[in-house]
Amino acid sequence: MASETTKVIAGIDTHADTHHVAIINEYGKPLADREFLAVGSGYRKILEFITGYGTVSAVGVEGTGTYGAELTRTLRGEGLTVLEVNRPNRAARRLKGKSDPLDAYQAAQSVLDGRSQSIPKAKDGPVECLRILRAGRASALKARTAAINQIKGLLVSAPDKLRAKYRSLGTPAMITALQRTRPSGHTADPEYVTLLTLKALAARCQSLAAEIAAADAALQEIVDTYAPMLCDLPGVGTEVASQLLVTVGDNPERLATEAQFASLVGVAPVPASSGKTTRHRLSRGGDRNANHALYQVVLVRMASCPRTKDYVNKRTNEGKSKREIMRCLKRYAAREIYLQITNPQPAPNNTDLRPLRTKLGITITTAASQLGQWPSIISRLERGLVRNDTLATRYRQWLAEQTAEIPSRVTA
Structure with missing residues (x-):
């Protein structure tokens, strides 16, 4: 020794x-x-x-x-x-x-x-519970999809009586209807055996759907307890939040900088320059599941976030392709999410918007029309179901302008 x-x-x-x-x-x-x-x-x-x-x-x-x-x-x-x-x-x-x-x-x-410097995940806290739940949920989703495909495949070659009755239904309605059937007949009768098998597959689908719903509820409970403010970010729901937390692990301090987090989730820009061309390309490394989660965040923001829409228009006018723009947006989203994971900041309180609008006698349809939004979006913003800081600021300023105009109206 x-x-x-x-x-x-x-x-x-x-x-x-x-x-x-x-x-x-x-x-x-x-x-x-x-x-x-x-x-x-x-x-x-x-x-x-x-x-x-x-x-x-x-x-x-x-x-x-x-x-x-x-x-x-x-x-x-x-x-x-x-x-x-x-x-x-x-x-x-x-x-x-x-x-x-x-x-x-x-x-x-x-x-x-010095070639190995990565600190492993702790795997001893709520994030490990998220990982386990997600593994079971993914398996249930895959099995349910397989069962639905089998049902539709059997209906393709089923007797015309069954095919005409069920193929026109939507998937949820078809599964419910098949599960409620009461097949009767002989095991040598193809129509009876087909319906019996379809009923069993439909029951399996419903069982798996209940399993998925239970997993979703558990995921929501853990995320609400462990990282409640992560879902305050635009485009981040329970599915995205749980995946990103699993990627980071129970010990987020192992990632010293947001650049390391960007590399971990596969959004760090990779040089792809040659000769007179200077450019960067998408990273093909990192956790691809986390990368897909960021992709979903970017898609939601491109469809609903005014700030993101303005950025897309600006970069498009500069000659950037949609793929390059999404690469940049994923990098920005990764920075914002890393800061929220390591230094949580609550979403702004928007509970004052609805009482002020009601006091002014303004309908939600009028407010939505003035702000160029759907009434449902304004309603969700007022109730705190969606976060859009830019829209909330514009909404609050517009209400302040309406308040300031009231004295002038009375004088006139």
Whole structure:
């Protein structure tokens, strides 16, 4: 064993049943390696093994979100610095071969060289609950879609009596009608067996719909408790908010800057210049699910946010394509969302708008017409169901102008 003052770095190659641990000193010299069982007692032995060779500077772990998740929690719980290690370099594997000890040593070496600096997600709080709920919900959505497609596929070749009765219905009405049927007949009758199968598939669809609704309610409850102000941002609902929170993890402090968050969600601009051409392109890295969530935010804002519409018109006149404009908008949205996650700011209070409008005797239709909006949007803004700071400011200024005109009307 080495002295207590010796600084060591550990690398761990994780698997389903066993973990292989390797230790090197601060100069990269291999000290020891050993295999342990991937169970609670094995984790304690790993801790004793790596701390027995000196002061542990850091531990590089492969698969911190899968096979190494519980080990990561154990090591972090003991105050050790755990860094996430990507899979070994393929070129190095071709030259030096592959084995568990080699992978473990390479994990330790990547930490020493500074190639592995990512702090893994904590996976011990409400965001982990969001991730689990989303996984179950995604599975239920996929199964429901498959069941609906099977129903429609069976109706294509079903007897004309069934096909004529159900194919003209919309999907929800068709599923409800099929679930309420009472098939009768013999198992050798194709019409009876078809209807029996359609009823079973419809019942499955309704069961999965109830499962999805329960998951949505749980997601909403967690988001409202953990990050209630995130949904105050324009275009951000429960689905988008939960996905972005899952991408960040239970320890958002691991992202030091909003530029790191932009890179994580795949909206950091990537240089694509050549010769006399200077431009940037869309990033193809990062979490693609989070990138899709930002895409949904941008679509909503392009359709309903005046500030975003003005920006789109401005960049279009400059010759930018829609794809380039959306890349820029996703970058701006990522900056705003990162600031809201790390430093939550409540939405402005708009509860004063409706009482003031009512006091002035102005109908919501008149206000909507003056502001160039649908009455439903003004109503949702007054009730705090939608956030649009620019529209709220314009609305409040217009009401103030109407208030100022009242004395002049009375005098006249």
